[in-house]
Amino acid sequence: MKAVLIQSEERFESFRSKLEEYNVEYVVLDFEDQAWIDFDYSGFDFLIFYSSFEFSSHHPLALYRVYDNLMHIHGLSPELLIYPDPALICYYNDKYRQHLFLRSRGFPIPRTVPLLSAGAVDLAHKELGYPMVVKNRYGAGGGAVFLVRSRAELKSYYKLSRLDFMHPGAARYLFNILKKRMFYYNLIRERRMTYPFLSPPLLAQEYITTDRDLKTVVGDGRVIEGHWRLQASRDQWKVNIDGGGIGQWSFIPEDAVELSERLARELGAGWINLDLMPSERGFLISEFSPVWHHYAFREKPTFVYKDDYNIDPPLAVSLDLERVIVESLMKRRTEAGRTTSRGAV
Ligand SMILES: Nc1ncnc2c1ncn2[C@@H]1O[C@H](COP(=O)(O)OP(=O)(O)O)[C@@H](O)[C@H]1O
Numbered sequence: 160m161k162a163v164l165i166q167s168e169e170r171f172e173s174f175r176s177k178l179e180e181y182n183v184e185y186v187v188l189d190f191e192d193q194a195w196i197d198f199d200y201s202g203f204d205f206l207i208f209y210s211s212f213e214f215s216s217h218h219p220l221a222l223y224r225v226y227d228n229l230m231h232i233h234g235l236s237p238e239l240l241i242y243p244d245p246a247l248i249c250y251y252n253d254k255y256r257q258h259l260f261l262r263s264r265g266f267p268i269p270r271t272v273p274l275l276s277a278g279a280v281d282l283a284h285k286e287l288g289y290p291m292v293v294k295n296r297y298g299a300g301g302g303a304v305f306l307v308r309s310r311a312e313l314k315s316y317y318k319l320s321r322l323d324f325m326h327p328g329a330a331r332y333l334f335n336i337l338k339k340r341m342f343y344y345n346l347i348r349e350r351r352m353t354y355p356f357l358s359p360p361l362l363a364q365e366y367i368t369t370d371r372d373l374k375t376v377v378g379d380g381r382v383i384e385g386h387w388r389l390q391a392s393r394d395q396w397k398v399n400i401d402g403g404g405i406g407q408w409s410f411i412p413e414d415a416v417e418l419s420e421r422l423a424r425e426l427g428a429g430w431i432n433l434d435l436m437p438s439e440r441g442f443l444i445s446e447f448s449p450v451w452h453h454y455a456f457r458e459k460p461t462f463v464y465k466d467d468y469n470i471d472p473p474l475a476v477s478l479d480l481e482r483v484i485v486e487s488l489m490k491r492r493t494e495a496g497r498t499t500s501r502g503a504v
């Protein structure tokens with residue numbers, strides 16, 4: 160087996176040790192150098208790039224290395240297996256594209272109105288009620304997801320997404336950015352200002368009342384890991400771990416497993432991570448991603464592991480991201496090799 164490992168800010172060393180552990184020959188390339196552009200990828204079995212966001216997750220170009228560089232390599236060498244899965248890259252960190260896909264395929268999702276025009280703002284106001292959730296098209300960790308309590312606020316977010324800053328809501332929005340300590344840390348220490356703009360179209364969404372959501376990982380067709388994220392306190396409406404949410408590994412209902420596997424199938428995805436919200440209408444898909452970060456087994460003392468957890472394999476395996484990805488790529492490559500040689504006979 161021969162692999163390309165792209166230099167990355169996170170998990171680079173852990174992927175490198177995993178390749179060494181599995182005796183995979185590998186070449187390291189760096190998207191900051193020129194060599195990857197003229198590199199000959201033929202003869203390689205798979206490529207791994209553990210991407211992270213640049214600038215901030217809601218910057219439209221936060222993933223340009225994935226969108227541009229990886230898709231370019233995929234175009235040149237379609238047979239090269241890639242993590243993150245090229246079948247998902249156009250949806251990666253883009254809630255609008257995910258919405259279009261999920262809605263057109265009839266997947267259960269929260270009622271959503273993309274704010275495509277001033278008319279759509281009126282529609283969202285009439286149909287969704289308050290509180291309402293407004294999401295920036297790009298963003299992770301809950302940083303660009305807002306709770307909206309009035310028509311004026313809704314309109315104001317819409318105007319911001321159109322780069323119209325001539326209204327009182329704009330001053331409030333900017334003030335909220337300026338009052339965060341992270342803004343000054345980034346500005347002074349990192350020499351990088353927080354990206355202040357929103358990207359159209361925003362998504363207006365019905366507010367789902369729940370104190371938890373569910374994350375699942377589907378690999379090679381089946382759910383291999385799942386956990387709940389519980390609200391840490393009443394005043395925290397988002398359950399993101401980064402925002403203080405508590406991870407809990409306990410019973411994962413069958414309908415959540417089926418829904419996750421159906422989405423992976425319809426997207427033709429090798430590996431996918433889903434966020435699901437429980438509701439009166441069953442599980443609703445909130446978002447999905449080809450790249451995820453979960454804490455290792457028992458890494459965080461506040462996390463809860465219960466006996467009724469019902470997903471195979473054991474957590475010590477499924478929470479070892481490097482292991483599941485490298486094993487899966489090697490297995491798929493071996494299977495593809497067999498098919499090709501049979502075809503040649
Ligand atoms: N429609 C909704 N109703 C209630 N809470 C929501 C809704 N959408 C998102 N949330 C909460 O906000 C968090 C962040 O939203 P999400 O769409 O997952 O964005 P991000 O990409 O930033 O994680 C979710 O984990 C969930 O707790």
Ligand SMILES: [Mg+2]
Nearest residue numbers: 300301434446
């Ligand atoms: Mg999320």
